[in-house]
Amino acid sequence: MGDQSTQSSAETLEFRDATKRYPGSAKAAVENLSLEVPAGEICVLVGPSGCGKTTAMRMVNRMIDMTSGDILLGGRSVKQRKPSELRRDIGYVIQQVGLFPHRSIADNIGTVPGLLGWDKARIGARVDELMELVGLDDELRNRYPAQLSGGQQQRVGVARALAADPSVMLMDEPFGAIDPINRDRLQDEFLRLQALVRKTIVFVTHDIDEAIKMGDRIAILREGGHLAQYGTPADILANPADEFVARFVGADRGLKRLSLTTLGELELPQPNGHRPVLRLPDTMSARDALSALLTDGGDGALVLQQDGEVHGIATIAVLGGLLSEGRPPAPAPAPAPATADPEDEA
Amino acid sequence: MIAAALAAAGPVIPDFGGGGASDRCVSENASFCMDWFRENWSDLFVPALREHVKLTVIAIVIGFAISTVLALLAHRLRWTEKPITVVTGILYTIPSLALFQLLVPITKLSLLTAEIALVSYTLLILFRNMLEGLRGVPADVRDAARGMGLTDRQVLWKVELPLALPAIVAGLRIATVTIISLATVAAFVVNEGLGRLIFAAIQSDVFKTELVAAGGLAVAMALFADAAFVLLQRRLTPWVRARAR
Numbered sequence: 001m002g003d004q005s006t007q008s009s010a011e012t013l014e015f016r017d018a019t020k021r022y023p024g025s026a027k028a029a030v031e032n033l034s035l036e037v038p039a040g041e042i043c044v045l046v047g048p049s050g051c052g053k054t055t056a057m058r059m060v061n062r063m064i065d066m067t068s069g070d071i072l073l074g075g076r077s078v079k080q081r082k083p084s085e086l087r088r089d090i091g092y093v094i095q096q097v098g099l100f101p102h103r104s105i106a107d108n109i110g111t112v113p114g115l116l117g118w119d120k121a122r123i124g125a126r127v128d129e130l131m132e133l134v135g136l137d138d139e140l141r142n143r144y145p146a147q148l149s150g151g152q153q154q155r156v157g158v159a160r161a162l163a164a165d166p167s168v169m170l171m172d173e174p175f176g177a178i179d180p181i182n183r184d185r186l187q188d189e190f191l192r193l194q195a196l197v198r199k200t201i202v203f204v205t206h207d208i209d210e211a212i213k214m215g216d217r218i219a220i221l222r223e224g225g226h227l228a229q230y231g232t233p234a235d236i237l238a239n240p241a242d243e244f245v246a247r248f249v250g251a252d253r254g255l256k257r258l259s260l261t262t263l264g265e266l267e268l269p270q271p272n273g274h275r276p277v278l279r280l281p282d283t284m285s286a287r288d289a290l291s292a293l294l295t296d297g298g299d300g301a302l303v304l305q306q307d308g309e310v311h312g313i314a315t316i317a318v319l320g321g322l323l324s325e326g327r328p329p330a331p332a333p334a335p336a337p338a339t340a341d342p343e344d345e346a
Numbered sequence: 347m348i349a350a351a352l353a354a355a356g357p358v359i360p361d362f363g364g365g366g367a368s369d370r371c372v373s374e375n376a377s378f379c380m381d382w383f384r385e386n387w388s389d390l391f392v393p394a395l396r397e398h399v400k401l402t403v404i405a406i407v408i409g410f411a412i413s414t415v416l417a418l419l420a421h422r423l424r425w426t427e428k429p430i431t432v433v434t435g436i437l438y439t440i441p442s443l444a445l446f447q448l449l450v451p452i453t454k455l456s457l458l459t460a461e462i463a464l465v466s467y468t469l470l471i472l473f474r475n476m477l478e479g480l481r482g483v484p485a486d487v488r489d490a491a492r493g494m495g496l497t498d499r500q501v502l503w504k505v506e507l508p509l510a511l512p513a514i515v516a517g518l519r520i521a522t523v524t525i526i527s528l529a530t531v532a533a534f535v536v537n538e539g540l541g542r543l544i545f546a547a548i549q550s551d552v553f554k555t556e557l558v559a560a561g562g563l564a565v566a567m568a569l570f571a572d573a574a575f576v577l578l579q580r581r582l583t584p585w586v587r588a589r590a591r
Contacts, residue, residue: 061493063489063492063493083495084495084496084497085495086495087492087493087494087495088494088495089495092490092493092494094486094489094490094493095486096484096486097486097490098484098486098487098488098489098490098491098493099487099490100487100490100491100505101484101487101509101585102508102509102583102585103585111494111496112494112495115494115495115496115500143588144584144585144588146585146588147588157490160494161494170493
């Protein structure tokens with residue numbers, strides 16, 4: 001158990017033919033799910049309702065026990081561990097947050113360290129550290145959850161899940177109940193946080209846009225918990241495995257793919273004396289840039305680096321051209337090796 | 347019994363006479379004689395009040411213990427809720443005097459008889475309130491608690507019972523006020539409590555001062571107990587009012 005969130009532990013998580021069948025139900029909720037989440041990566045389980053994504057997630061910390069198959073955490077079967085002890089080693093964040101209404105924010109965050117028997121001073125220091133990490137004002141320490149906004153409550157939920165430095169985090173639609181503007185901000189914040197803590201995360205959502213934004217890898221599930229495709233967002237958008245995946249990621253998957261690339265990552269033509277009025281930062285996504293260009297209606301935009309240097313000229317023609325390519329735009333992560341379909345293992 | 351009390355109180359009533367303003371008030375059996383009440387406060391009313399508190403506290407403590415066991419049982423095993431509700435409901439419905447009479451042949455005119463009856467009236471109220479309180483814990487809070495690795499026992503003690511406190515205290519308030527009033531009738535079987543003075547007053551040609559004083563003390567005791575529970579709940583559950591801050 002590290003004291004520093006920045007030097008935290010993470011373990012590889014592996015589903016091996018994990019299956020859940022409820023008695024009296026003909027179809028399995030999750031059937032032979034096999035996939036591996038490398039340590040420190042976010043794996044998003046996404047799919048329509050009834051696809052078994054939440055069931056799959058809850059089998060990891062044994063909130064739901066598997067019927068057959070196995071899940072390995074750091075190479076060790078979760079079935080060999082006592083549920084309560086296993087869960088203390090796994091961060092757990094749910095959509096409704098589920099903070100304890102009768103406990104102060106500090107006590108909520110210190111729940112798992114308390115269960116693990118840390119002494120008071122250590123818990124207090126850890127709570128301070130986490131509140132700062134997730135961006136909660138220190139004056140909220142002694143408030144009760146009902147006195148916080150929805151966004152603040154979700155931050156407390158994340159801090160509480162990180163408290164004992166778990167090796168894995170499970171997040172079930174953590175931002176689902178937050179309004180769109182704050183959701184976007186929380187997502188960005190969480191990605192920054194994840195860059196620091198590098199947890200292995202299983203993230204459940206029904207929203208493909210959220211999956212593309214949050215996931216290092218996306219597992220698309222279809223009804224009955226069948227894995228339709230597992231791969232990086234770029235890979236899935238460029239090469240949907242079948243009709244179901246193509247429909248699920250949407251007809252605008254080309255546009256979505258553009259959202260994975262920033263202007264700075266593209267090789268753009270140089271201005272050659274042509275000076276468009278519209279200026280865009282090179283940190284903007286190609287999708288937002290295309291949108292800006294379409295709205296502007298002009299003849300292109302000057303893309304500026306952060307130091308003010310000109311990166312190149314973006315035009316509707318250039319960005320639109322990326323749409324028709326059957327592969328991800330230029331320097332995006334190479335798809336081929338990362339595509340290795342874990343289903344092949346079975 | 348009244349004779350003993352009167353003897354202790356000095357020359358005041360035996361023949362409703364004897365001289366002094368208070369004695370005149372008493373001999374005319376006015377609606378309330380303050381002087382007589384004052385003179386008899388420590389010898390007559392304080393012991394009766396103490397007995398009444400004792401009758402009530404015993405009934406509430408035992409009733410609370412039994413109801414807690416029943417509520418936890420119904421919380422764990424859903425099917426037990428129905429039978430428990432039916433039995434405690436029947437006990438609650440039997441008129442108090444009838445229940446006393448039913449018990450007397452078995453347990454005689456004793457404190458036990460009185461307490462059995464009083465306890466049986468607390469069960470339904472306390473059981474239902476505690477069960478509702480436990481069931482009222484939001485599902486997401488329970489899910490998060492289990493998901494963080496609290497054992498079933500820890501979920502009960504650290505989450506469910508604390509969150510059920512407002513409902514539990516609400517049940518205690520109702521039950522206590524009910525028992526304070528019912529305990530006056532308990533003097534029918536056991537010569538204790540404020541009911542003892544009320545019966546005595548009725549037997550002495552309806553001695554109004556004693557009747558009004560004993561009844562008034564029972565009302566005051568109920569109000570006091572109710573207020574005490576309200577304060578207790580505020581102390582125990584600061585989070586309930588935190589929203590308004």
